[in-house]
Amino acid sequence: MNYWLLKSEPGTFGIADLEAAPDQTTPWEGVRNYQARNFMRDDFRLGDQALFYHSGTATPALVGIVEVVREAYPDVTAFDPASPYYDPASSLVNLRWHRVDVRLIRRLRRAISLAELKQHSAALGDFALLRRGNRLSVLPVSAAQWAFILRLESVTEAL
DNA sequence: GCCAACGTTGGC
């Protein structure tokens, strides 16, 4: 089983939107970065879990845990000229973009902010989220990082 | 709103 982190701006699609979605499940679509796509297309497996991260907010933070319930399939938003994710270079015979489906497992008991994660950068090791200038919207999380973050969830923030 | 990081595009 692999662990991941998925970024989303809550103004576009936040954890509240996922909670409100049918079966608390959503296609993770609109990813238009090759490295992020490759993770989803090549490495996302049924049952993999991912941290749900809110970006572009006053306090960017981890807010939930989701599970992969469908492996990669065509991201048809790329075919729709009316979609903000439209990409005329993608078609069914020359498929460029993929999506997966994820289902909410649960919210975190408390949001864990980026600032808090940075305080634990030594324990987290080489964490893609904390790498300088990282803008990847889909990134891997090691089993050790995953376990550490879930332990952190149970701890009152030491500030 | 600013700006650094960095991916993509396209001319050559």
Place this chain on the structure above:
DNA sequence: GCCAACGTTGGC
């Protein structure tokens, strides 16, 4: 294949 221009991301 190089690289400048440009666009986007995302923290602050």
